[in-house]
Amino acid sequence: MRRNSQSFLSKLTFGIILSLLIFYHGETFSQTTFTESAAAYGLNLGGNKDGGHAWADYDLDGDFDLVVNTQGNGKLYRNDGGSFTDVTGTLAPDFNGGSLERTVLFVDFNNDGYPDVFRNKHNDLRIYLQDPATNRFGNGTGGTVPNQRFTSMTDGMNTEGAGALDYDGDGDLDLFVDNHNFGIDILQNDGTGNFTHVTRKADSPNPPYDVLNSTTWPLGLVQDATDGDYGSATDFNDDGWVDIVVRKRDQVDLFTNVGGTFQNGVNIDDANNNNKGAVAFYDFDNDGDFDMYWTENGNNQIHRNNGDGTWTGLGAATGIPISFSGQIEGLACGDVDNDGDIDIFLAGGANKLFLNQINNGGGAMSFVDSGLTFSNSGGEGCTFIDIDQDGDLDLYTNRSGNNRLYINNLMANQANHLYIDIVEDRDAFGLINTEERFGVGATAKILDCDGNVISGTREVNGGFGHGTQGPGRIHFGLPSGPLTPIVVEVSFPRTASGRVVVRQQLIPNDYNNGSINLLDVFPDSANQPPTATDEYTTVVENSFVSLDPLIDNGNGADSDPEGEPLEVISVTQPSNGVSVLNGDGTVTYTPTTGFFGNDSFTYTMRDNANCTFTSEEATGSIYITVFPDSDNDTVADRVDLDDDNDGLLDADELNTIISNSQQDCTGETTLDFSSAATLVSGTALQLGAVYRISNITTGTDALVTIDQTFNATVANIDNNGSEPASFRPQTAFNLTNIGDQGYIEYRIQFVNSGGSAPVVISKFFTNFNDIDGNSNYGEQIWSDNPTSYIISNPTELTMSTDGSWVLGTAGINEFPGAGNTFPEVNYGVNYNSQSEISIRVGAVARVAGASASGRQHNIEFSCLTNYVNPETYGIDSDSDGIANHLDLDSDNDGIYDAVEAGHSQSHSNGVVNGPYGANGLANVVETAAESGAINYTILDTDGTDPADFLDTDSDDDGCSDANEAYNNANADGGDNEYYATGNPPATDGFGRVTGATYPVPADIDTDSTYDHLEVGLAPSISTQPPNTNVCPGCDITIEVIASNSDTYQWQLDDGSGWVDLTDSGIYSDTSTSILTITNATAPDNGNEYRVIVSNTMFICSSETSNSAVLTLRVNTIITNRRITHRVNKN
Known part of the structure; x- marks a missing residue:
């Protein structure tokens, strides 16, 4: 819609100003005044009329032009920025014939960006397409004959009210026509402005058609009634599908659009007033949904929308009488005093303006007579339009006699407004390049940042009232003025692709074009959601990390297309820790005690943090690598020189060569990974994916799980292009900084063929082959908790550890192939009695931006004996x-x-x-x-x-x-x-x-x-204790001679075992090298003694002597009573 600055005629330049007489009656009062000015604008068209007129900017010059029906000629008036020129003869000569006095619609039927025209009477319906090149109305290509004309309909024709709507959601505007006693008809647009009658009785979805059976009604619309007249195409339930209401007698009136067909609706009233009336939907109580005003002799009233599909007639309680002298035929609604609520003008035998008092101290649905007197003769169709573009609504009435234009003299509150042009420009609808049209059927409301209604629902109406159609531009009054921030919510009609809802926070005055506050809203004007960038961070085991997810943490900052302020509103919980959203917007992650590895959770952020009702959300992931900290000193093992805090450098604890021999292959099981890897669960190549590689050894499969990803992605799970027996994953990475690492961790479980039962393999070898590199990055391969590893001497690899992982990092030289040909770039480990192992494959950056799309790794599960000058280092x-x-x-x-x-x-x-x-x-x-x-x-x-x-x-x-x-x-x-x-x-x-x-x-x-x-030194006995004879009552010693001994323990065999002797009775010196026996007697004869000798400085061993026998010897001479006897030996 082209918009040009216009010079608008000042109210003060009129040669004749017709001032309305203001009468005060009791409690009535005026919140504004009006001046009748039709003649000054060239719009005081005479003749008899039925009310039909409509507004649109046909020449796209930024102001609204007018089509008026009379009971004679129709008229096309061009707005010249302060006065109107009759251009009917040159641009729409067919308007001069046919006496099409009823409804006018002024909308774009063929989606070329130029408004077209619908006009009708009881037996003649004409559709004029505008030629964009000449602005002529006719066939759309310069001719002035109607593009399409209906003078009869299959089931009878007596048309009156009509409206434009996209009932089927295909992006073009169709027509509904009230056909009096012949029901309600739909003319379906084929997208080019050509229409087909699709509601013949013969089109019944459940034939034959039966007026008493709504399931037989074509498109759900009844084809019979006593009569009917005018209606409205309005999405009265605001679901995106435009509905229909028609004033019918002896038939239902409201038809709800349900995805392109209509449901038998609600009977509002009987329209029993000789087919002279009007209907319109507005949010009279500012509660966010459409209410309805229905004119009916003796029963003019507002019907409140109860929000549940039912309606309640409010009668005279609103302050608007239900009866007037004469008929009420015309109806126009708008916020004439810019106070944020909808006022009502009724035209007919009595022309009355009723002012809504919601924002002036009254309650909901509280109206007062303005006290203003308008012409009392012959009012028919009427519309509000800001003809002078000063910010307040003026009033135009089509009446028998000279038409009236009442200029609003609001003055002080003129600035308290916002106009919205809801514009449809989607290419899918044929509106390409700069082509655009008003979004007929769209709704809008003004809210505060908490979603509360400031000014209630409005619509871009496709026909309402008494054969009228207002301008496509929506007007809102602003009770808090144009400097107060508001939220505009616009909902476009639903189409096959869904419904577009646009919310935008703004200050109306920022959209002032020099005359009015005017906002353009397109389907793509919707607040675009922000972009949440995944975050990657690290933390040490048993510690915590806090970060602001919105800033650049190495992977780019979160952003918003409109540059609105962002805020984090929630976090989910990780699997292995706790996340907390702090008051300052940062997020703290604390891993579970003792956990290390990869963890993640998501955060949700939104834009427009200053007005969250208009915000859109986005969700990002925070990936955390928890580095092990074995000694809990807050220094990660990967950089900790002493992982167990015993005062020994890790390098010294691990730099122990335990063998210089090749690997002992005795009893090994060779594993073959040549079978294709088949995805078992998860998403291919993504974290958590599980693959099965069959028959790695007899009766055994391998389940390979992508357990962790860190700064890398899986390019290929197992490339069998060469060395097929090996496990050969490929890794992609793009490392930002020098020293950055990227890796994938795989868990390889051995299970029974086709199953999941663990299989323990008693002995197998894992050789990491061809770990080479270049000046940009070095390949890295990690093995988890081996007892030792073997390398060649010399080797290209730098061996290190990270917690329980042994890590081999490549040098700067690339080697051909990928097998075990070059042992200087290989290292090997072996495992005993394992049913699963974990490995990591990746790289470390030597330059910023180091990258690879698929670095090949090669893990061979067999025993190799080609290491040169092998060195096996003990790990455990x-x-x-x-x-x-x-x-x-x-x-x-x-x-x-x-x-x-x-x-x-x-x-x-x-x-x-x-x-x-x-x-x-x-x-x-x-x-x-x-x-x-x-x-x-x-x-x-x-x-x-x-x-x-x-x-x-x-x-x-x-x-x-x-x-x-x-x-x-x-x-x-x-x-x-x-x-x-x-x-x-x-x-x-x-x-x-x-x-x-x-x-x-x-x-x-x-x-x-x-x-x-x-x-x-271990003790040593050089002289064993001898057998010893002793005479009765005599004393004796037994000696042992030992070296490296400082502890002695003599023992006696008491017949049941050896018992230690102590210094008591006949024994002394029992803990020395010489045992003393005092006063041996006959019972001691034959005792056996031994000694245990030991060295307190050598706890590991002692020496026990041979046993020594004590023999009691009889004396050879016996003296008795002075007689001496010699006893022979033996």
Whole structure:
């Protein structure tokens, strides 16, 4: 719709100003005045009329032109910006014939952007298409004969009221025609402005047609009535489908459009007034829905919309009489005083203006007579239009005699208005390039930012009142003035593609064009939703992270097409933590205690945060990578130099070569991934997708799950183009910054063929082949918690760890192929008795913007023996499932690594007491804080690998550290040198032996050197205790000679076993090398004695002597009563 600045004739330039006489009667009063000015504008057309007239801007010059019906000639008036010129003879000569006095419609039927014309009488209906090149009305191409004419209809013709509407939602305007006693007819537009009568009785969907059976009515519209006259095409239930009301007698009046057909509706009244009346829909009570005014002799009244499909006639309670002298034929509604509510003008025998008092201290549906006197003769059709474009509504009446134009003298409140041109310009409707038309059937309302009605529902009407059609431009009065922000809500008619609803917050005065406040609203004027950009962030295990999702967090900021302010309004909850929307709009994520890995949740944000009623929403995802923090020092393992805070660098705990041999392939199971990967669940190549690769070994399938994605996407799950037996995923990434990583984590589960039952594979090897790179990025492959890994020496790879993951990072050289040909870019691990493993594949950026569309990775599940100068590094020396750098007791000897390390710093349960810096290493073990260099030498007491913290016999004396530290020869359980029994013994999540108490290690000789660090010697008996004879009552000693012994324990065999002797009775020196027996007697004869000798500095062993027999010897000479006897030997 072309809009040009116009110079409007001032009210003061009229040569003759006809002032209305204002009469005050009781409580009546005026909120404005009017001046009759038809002659001054050239619109005082004489003759007899039935009321039909309509307004449109046919020449697209920005002002409204007029078509008027009379009972003689019709007229086309061009608005010249202050006066009107009759152009009927040149542009619409056919108007001069036919006496088409009833309805006029002035709308664009063929969607070329130029209004066309419908006119009718009882037996003649003419449709004129405008020729855009000449502005002539006729066949649309310059001819002036009507493009289409109906002079009869199949079931009879007596047309009166009519309206334009898109009843079938195809984007063009159809026609309804009230055919008096022949019912209501639809003329369907084919899109070019050619119409077909589609409501013949023969078109019944359930023939034969029966007036008493609504299911037989074509399109649901009755084809019989006593009579009828005028109606309105209005979406009275505001569902997007334009409905029909026609004043019928002895028949229903309201027909609800339900997707292109009509439902038998509601009977409002009987229109029993000789076919002279009017009807219109307006929101009289400002509650947001259409009410209806129906003229009826003796029953003129407002019918309130109850919102449930029913209507209530309000009678005279509104302040508008139900009866007048003479008939009420014309009806016009508008906000003449710009106070935000709809006023009513009734034309006929008595012309009356009633002012709505909602916004002037009255209640809903409260009207007062304005007290203004208008011409009392012959009013028929009437319309409100701002003819002088000063912001208030003027009134035009088509009447027998000279027509009247009443100019509104609102003055003070003129500025309190907003005009809205609801414009349809969709290409799909044929409105291409600059072509556009008024959105006939659209509705609008003015609201505040809470959605409360300020000024109620209006429509771009396609015909109402008494054969009239107002201008397509909607007028709103503004009770709070033009500087107060408002919300305009426009709802376009529903079409096959749905319904467009536009909400826009604005200040009306911002749309002032020099004369009026004018807003154009198009279907694409709708507040466009904002764009939410997915967010990626990281947090350390057992910590939290807060971020503002609206700003650029590395993936671009959220945005709004209109630049409106944004706000986050809600968050969902992640699977492995808690998200909180804070008062300042930031979002805080706290992972579940002990969780690390990938998590995500969504946030919803909206635009126009200052007026949320008009806002549109968008939802984005926040993806969080929770980095493991094994020692809970808030430094992620990936950057933590000491992941278990034992004071030992991770590099030192892992840099232990345990073998220089090739892998031992004995008993391995080779796995074959050559079968095609089949999607089992989820979305292909997306997070959570599960694939089955069949028959990787006899009776076993692999289920491959995309478990995590971080700065990368899956390009191919398994590329079998070469090396088909290997698992060969491809990864795409685009890394913003140097050092950024991107990876995909896969979980590979071994299950029974075709099923999901776990299958444990006793021994298999995983070799990561062809890990190469370039100057832009380095390929990376990660293996989860292996006990060791093997590489060549030299190797192109940089090996490191991240929590439980071992990570191989490529150098800068690319190698051909993808197999195991070049061992310098391979590394391997092996697993025992596993039913699933996890791997990660990806890359690290060496330049900003490093990218790949499908980086190939190659994982071979077989034992390789082509490593050059192989080096196998122990990851979990004690095989307890906790890698050394995460293990507080890496050799399971019951002594903390922090004690065996050599730094001699205080600790709590194996964790060095802080403080800690950003590198995760305790300051007290660094040469300087954050230097990353330790200030001590790692203990290696025996001078041979491994160091003490990995050595179960640190002094290499043959006595386990467990036994010596606990001063208990059985502390290691006797089955191996680990504390307690088991290989490995039971441990907790930090690698500590469950049964160990971790005391300060023993230092029996108190020389400040722990016993397990001092070489101890096992005791050795050089001279066994001899058999010994003793005479009765005599004393005797038994001696043992031993070296490296400082502890003796003599024992006696009491017949049931050996028992320790103590210094009591006949025994003394029982804990020395010489046992003393005093006053042996006959019962002692034959006693057997032995001694256990031990070394307190060597707890692991003692030596038990041979047994010594005590024999009681009889004397050889007996003296009795002075007689001496010699006893022969034996």
